[in-house]
Amino acid sequence: MTGSTSLDHERPAIRTFDKRQLRDVLGSFVTGVTVVTALDAQGQMHGLTANSFSSVSLDPPLVLWSQATSAGSHSAFKDAERFTINILAEHQFDLANHFATRSPDKFSGVDYDLGVDGLPLLRDCSAWLECKVVSRFPGGDHVIFVGSVDCIRQSSRRPLVFGGGQYLVADPHDLGLAPVGTEGAMKSQPHAVRLASRAMLRLARTVDQTLALVAWGNHGPTVIAWQAATTPVAADLPLGLVLPVTSSASGLALAAFLPPEAVDRFVTAELRDNGRQASGEPPLTAESLASVLESVRASHVATRRPGPFYDDRVLANAISVPILSPNGLAVLALTAIGPAEHFDAAADGPCAEALKAAAHEISAALRET
Numbered sequence: 506m507t508g509s510t511s512l513d514h515e516r517p518a519i520r521t522f523d524k525r526q527l528r529d530v531l532g533s534f535v536t537g538v539t540v541v542t543a544l545d546a547q548g549q550m551h552g553l554t555a556n557s558f559s560s561v562s563l564d565p566p567l568v569l570w571s572q573a574t575s576a577g578s579h580s581a582f583k584d585a586e587r588f589t590i591n592i593l594a595e596h597q598f599d600l601a602n603h604f605a606t607r608s609p610d611k612f613s614g615v616d617y618d619l620g621v622d623g624l625p626l627l628r629d630c631s632a633w634l635e636c637k638v639v640s641r642f643p644g645g646d647h648v649i650f651v652g653s654v655d656c657i658r659q660s661s662r663r664p665l666v667f668g669g670g671q672y673l674v675a676d677p678h679d680l681g682l683a684p685v686g687t688e689g690a691m692k693s694q695p696h697a698v699r700l701a702s703r704a705m706l707r708l709a710r711t712v713d714q715t716l717a718l719v720a721w722g723n724h725g726p727t728v729i730a731w732q733a734a735t736t737p738v739a740a741d742l743p744l745g746l747v748l749p750v751t752s753s754a755s756g757l758a759l760a761a762f763l764p765p766e767a768v769d770r771f772v773t774a775e776l777r778d779n780g781r782q783a784s785g786e787p788p789l790t791a792e793s794l795a796s797v798l799e800s801v802r803a804s805h806v807a808t809r810r811p812g813p814f815y816d817d818r819v820l821a822n823a824i825s826v827p828i829l830s831p832n833g834l835a836v837l838a839l840t841a842i843g844p845a846e847h848f849d850a851a852a853d854g855p856c857a858e859a860l861k862a863a864a865h866e867i868s869a870a871l872r873e874t
């Protein structure tokens with residue numbers, strides 16, 4: 506780097522910026538989102554959304570956050586001896602907005618438990634830190650609170666993210682590479698997509714179910730094409746829809762024919778979440794999943810019935826078959842999805858047979874190229 510001409514910005518704003526410009530620049534530092542809670546001298550609960558939270562020290566364990574002196578709850582926080590940091594989860598953007606809006610009782614209608622010192626811990630967060638205030642520093646129009654961490658808790662929920670003035674979601678960087686473990690399948694993919702798209706047009710008429718073409722992306726099974734049936738399974742058929750690995754037919758069809766390094770990180774997270782969900786079904790375990798994948802490898806068909814589709818409004822059944830690269834890795838999954846009440850997703854029914862025949866033909870064509 507020469508350091509002279511390659512700077513990717515206009516002339517620096519030396520003390521000529523206004524508040525909005527400063528806020529915009531600060532917004533490019535992406536953060537998580539917390540709700541900080543405390544009790545006032547009367548034992549009344551207070552809470553506000555804050556992204557100024559930061560870790561300070563591991564040993565001793567210290568964290569900080571700062572509060573605007575103009576905040577309605579500042580008089581409560583400035584004298585409080587303890588605070589709790591609730592690190593919000595991806596789905597809690599409404600809660601973030603709720604705690605960012607002044608109101609006399611922010612906790613009514615909000616689910617919470619009480620932590621070790623009786624401070625509210627909001628339910629369903631990503632993580633929690635219960636802290637004792639050890640220092641307060643004036644910081645311009647804010648006060649900086651440093652807390653010593655007494656108690657920590659964590660869930661498997663992914664954290665909510667905030668940057669550039671909007672809520673974001675955190676996904677691992679794909680580093681511009683093919684998804685881990687799928688390198689051997691990637692070469693066949695463009696040809697497979699061409700062949701499968703044609704097959705879907707044909708199949709949509711024969712089986713008259715909504716068809717999806719699913720690829721293994723950096724975020725797991727990802728729908729890359731749809732072919733709607735006469736009555737599509739849902740009004741919206743979004744491209745880029747990411748499906749679960751262990752509880753979608755497409756996920757199972759792909760996972761059965763991909764190496765563990767591609768699949769394991771998704772499976773581990775889903776099994777952990779699945780264990781927590783209070784559904785009627787017994788939770789899927791690593792052993793039961795291994796036997797499901799084994800049977801998919803034997804039959805070349807994965808089924809799922811019945812399960813919520815996409816926005817949870819439709820209960821759908823699905824059949825999925827893998828399209829294989831010449832070295833036997835799943836390149837794509839070809840999937841039929843229909844409303845549970847009309848579509849019997851039997852692994853040996855006519856729809857499964859039609860899908861299998863199409864996938865077999867495409868896999869054979871890939872071997873010849």
Ligand SMILES: Cc1cc2nc3c(=O)[nH]c(=O)nc-3n(C[C@H](O)[C@H](O)[C@H](O)COP(=O)(O)O)c2cc1C
Pocket residue numbers: 538552553554555556557558571572573576577578579601602604605606607608667
């Ligand atoms: C994403 C986000 C982050 C925020 N971070 C802070 C913060 O770190 N400190 C702060 O004082 N206010 C922050 N706010 C604003 C407060 O949440 C907001 O002013 C709230 O009304 C304060 O509550 P109160 O008036 O009941 O005290 C943030 C708001 C949002 C939406």
